[in-house]
Amino acid sequence: MKALKYINKYFIKYKWRLIIGISITVLSKLLALKVPQIVGESLNIVEDYQNGTITDLKLVEHELLMNVLLLIGVAVLAGFFTFLMRQTIIVTSRLIEFDLKNEIYHQYQRLSLNFYKKNRTGDLMNRISEDVSKVRMYVGPAVMYTMNIIVLLVVGFTQMIQIDVKLTMYTLFPFPLLSIAIFTLSKVIHKRSSIVQEYLSKLTTFNQEFFSGISVVKSYGIEKSIIKDFDEIADKSKEKNIHLQQANALFFPLMILLIGISNIIVIYVGGQQYINNEIQIGTIIEFMLYINILTWPVAVVGWVTSMIQQAEASQLRINEFLRQVPEIQNYNTAPTVLQGKVEFKNVTFTYDDTNITALKNVSFLAQAGETVAILGKTGAGKSTIIELIARLYDTKVGSILMDQNPIESLNLNDLRNQIGFVPQDPFLFSESISNNIKFGKEDATDNEIVQAAKDAVVHNNIIDFPNGYKTVLGERGVTLSGGQKQRVSIARAIIKNPKILIFDDCLSAVDTETEERILTNLKKVSKNKTTFIISHRISSAKNADKIIILEQGEIIQQGTHNQLINTAGYYKELHDQQLLEKEN
Numbered sequence: 001m002k003a004l005k006y007i008n009k010y011f012i013k014y015k016w017r018l019i020i021g022i023s024i025t026v027l028s029k030l031l032a033l034k035v036p037q038i039v040g041e042s043l044n045i046v047e048d049y050q051n052g053t054i055t056d057l058k059l060v061e062h063e064l065l066m067n068v069l070l071l072i073g074v075a076v077l078a079g080f081f082t083f084l085m086r087q088t089i090i091v092t093s094r095l096i097e098f099d100l101k102n103e104i105y106h107q108y109q110r111l112s113l114n115f116y117k118k119n120r121t122g123d124l125m126n127r128i129s130e131d132v133s134k135v136r137m138y139v140g141p142a143v144m145y146t147m148n149i150i151v152l153l154v155v156g157f158t159q160m161i162q163i164d165v166k167l168t169m170y171t172l173f174p175f176p177l178l179s180i181a182i183f184t185l186s187k188v189i190h191k192r193s194s195i196v197q198e199y200l201s202k203l204t205t206f207n208q209e210f211f212s213g214i215s216v217v218k219s220y221g222i223e224k225s226i227i228k229d230f231d232e233i234a235d236k237s238k239e240k241n242i243h244l245q246q247a248n249a250l251f252f253p254l255m256i257l258l259i260g261i262s263n264i265i266v267i268y269v270g271g272q273q274y275i276n277n278e279i280q281i282g283t284i285i286e287f288m289l290y291i292n293i294l295t296w297p298v299a300v301v302g303w304v305t306s307m308i309q310q311a312e313a314s315q316l317r318i319n320e321f322l323r324q325v326p327e328i329q330n331y332n333t334a335p336t337v338l339q340g341k342v343e344f345k346n347v348t349f350t351y352d353d354t355n356i357t358a359l360k361n362v363s364f365l366a367q368a369g370e371t372v373a374i375l376g377k378t379g380a381g382k383s384t385i386i387e388l389i390a391r392l393y394d395t396k397v398g399s400i401l402m403d404q405n406p407i408e409s410l411n412l413n414d415l416r417n418q419i420g421f422v423p424q425d426p427f428l429f430s431e432s433i434s435n436n437i438k439f440g441k442e443d444a445t446d447n448e449i450v451q452a453a454k455d456a457v458v459h460n461n462i463i464d465f466p467n468g469y470k471t472v473l474g475e476r477g478v479t480l481s482g483g484q485k486q487r488v489s490i491a492r493a494i495i496k497n498p499k500i501l502i503f504d505d506c507l508s509a510v511d512t513e514t515e516e517r518i519l520t521n522l523k524k525v526s527k528n529k530t531t532f533i534i535s536h537r538i539s540s541a542k543n544a545d546k547i548i549i550l551e552q553g554e555i556i557q558q559g560t561h562n563q564l565i566n567t568a569g570y571y572k573e574l575h576d577q578q579l580l581e582k583e584n
């Protein structure tokens with residue numbers, strides 16, 4: 001129960017709802033326990049009249065009528081209280097669930113990119129859905145049933161003892177034995193349902209991946225093997241489900257057995273006491289009704305215990321996650337305005353998850369307003385430079401300066417707000433095209449959106465769609481071609497009017513003619529902005545103020561186009577090769 005202590009702050013927050021809820025639970029159960037008493041009393045009055053102890057028929061009729069009215073009143077009130085009990089305790093559990101989900105969601109927002117690379121999306125989703133649901137079961141149903149169990153067992157048992165100690169002992173004799181059996185069975189049921197749950201998520205994950213990769217599956221014609229894999233998991237899932245149902249099927253027979261044995265004992269022992277004139281017939285019926293009421297709490301003890309155990313395990317996972325400190329911290333809350341000067345001084349960077357040293361002793365200077373092109377073979381470390389400029393990672397060796405200040409000393413939000421980043425694989429939301437562009441500037445006017453699209457040379461494509469800028473994109477923007485996606489993403493960065501523009505190999509999917517037009521437009525747009533262009537093409541780099549060539553994390557060449565084409569090395573080779581390709 002150590003991990004679940006974390007939830008106490010929510011119990012305190014909603015204490016009044018809970019106190020009212022618990023009081024109502026107690027009242028509703030006390031009322032439920034009145035029923036056997038009233039029924040027993042009524043039968044005893046009838047018996048008294050029959051054997052002549054009471055002779056006044058009118059009095060008997062009056063008493064019976066009063067008891068019937070009382071029974072109806074108790075039933076109505078107990079029903080009303082049960083309704084209120086759900087309205088208070090279960091509603092509180094939903095409120096706590098909402099708060100906890102919000103807390104987790106805010107933590108998701110704070111955590112750094114590295115965290116998302118290290119954790120699987122499925123696990124992260126589970127934390128906020130499955131784990132929180134399990135904790136909610138503790139906060140709501142477990143609290144409610146625990147109160148039910150305590151009140152029913154304590155008050156019910158006390159009432160029975162007060163009537164007849166001997167009969168109570170005999171009646172409750174099978175309870176411990178069978179409750180152990182039910183408890184064990186509940187554990188088995190919970191274990192098996194966890195396995196069923198596991199297979200269910202395996203099936204969901206399998207289908208999710210299959211749907212996402214549908215084009216690969218279809219183009220490779222591997223539907224049959226996919227179906228075979230699916231069948232295997234589905235078969236296992238079915239098997240586990242049947243296994244669970246076998247255990248489930250035993251639950252109610254066990255309960256009925258418990259009720260049956262206790263009833264037989266009451267009839268047998270009570271019958272003998274009745275013959276010996278020790279008790280009245282109403283008392284036997286009263287005891288039988290108590291048995292029915294008390295069986296349920298005994299049966300659910302196991303269920304509630306495992307509910308609490310599961311909630312504890314889930315809360316432990318949630319706590320571990322909430323305790324994670326974001327790797328990238330904001331050390332400055334004061335507003336930061338960037339001029340755009342970027343300097344790398346002897347930066348060496350190693351990704352701690354793979355231990356790959358992506359940058360080795362990298363130094364360069366980009367003056368505010370300059371355009372810097374970064375070229376190099378795949379895996380040379382180009383994107384890593386960009387990720388460091390956006391402070392998606394912090395470097396431990398060397399320093400990165402922005403306008404002469406260490407990057408870590410700037411306000412993190414302001415830094416990122418003043419960077420317009422077009423990633424290699426642009427992500428578009430399942431929203432309209434205009435909303436996807438507006439993502440860069442929420443209050444952008446229609447004219448601004450159109451201008452940004454024109455600058456990114458995607459306007460003509462957009463107006464060709466029947467719904468123009470209102471065209472809604474499918475999941476991951478599937479209705480657009482690769483090049484169109486890249487250009488919408490460029491429009492999104494341009495509209496932001498940032499101080500630093502970053503294009504991470506984002507012109508790879510457009511033809512050279514369109515690339516030329518975009519670059520011409522960018523010249524106009526990127527005035528007074530420091531621009532970084534990562535590319536594999538000379539055409540994207542040739543007009544840059546500075547060109548940096550990376551190889552295996554090291555800068556091997558640096559200079560302007562004219563300088564580099566006259567120096568033997570990677571850039572000249574690439575230039576000659578691409579020139580040859582163009583001529584051919």
Ligand SMILES: Nc1ncnc2c1ncn2[C@@H]1O[C@H](COP(=O)(O)OP(=O)(O)OP(=O)(O)O)[C@@H](O)[C@H]1O
Nearest residue numbers: 117351353354356358377378379380381382383384
């Ligand atoms: N998030 C990451 N975690 C661990 N290693 C990474 C990560 N990102 C990149 N790397 C590794 O760092 C090295 C440099 O990668 P980077 O993406 O910077 O290269 P790149 O020059 O941009 O390549 P490309 O042209 O293919 O995009 C590679 O060896 C890569 O495997």
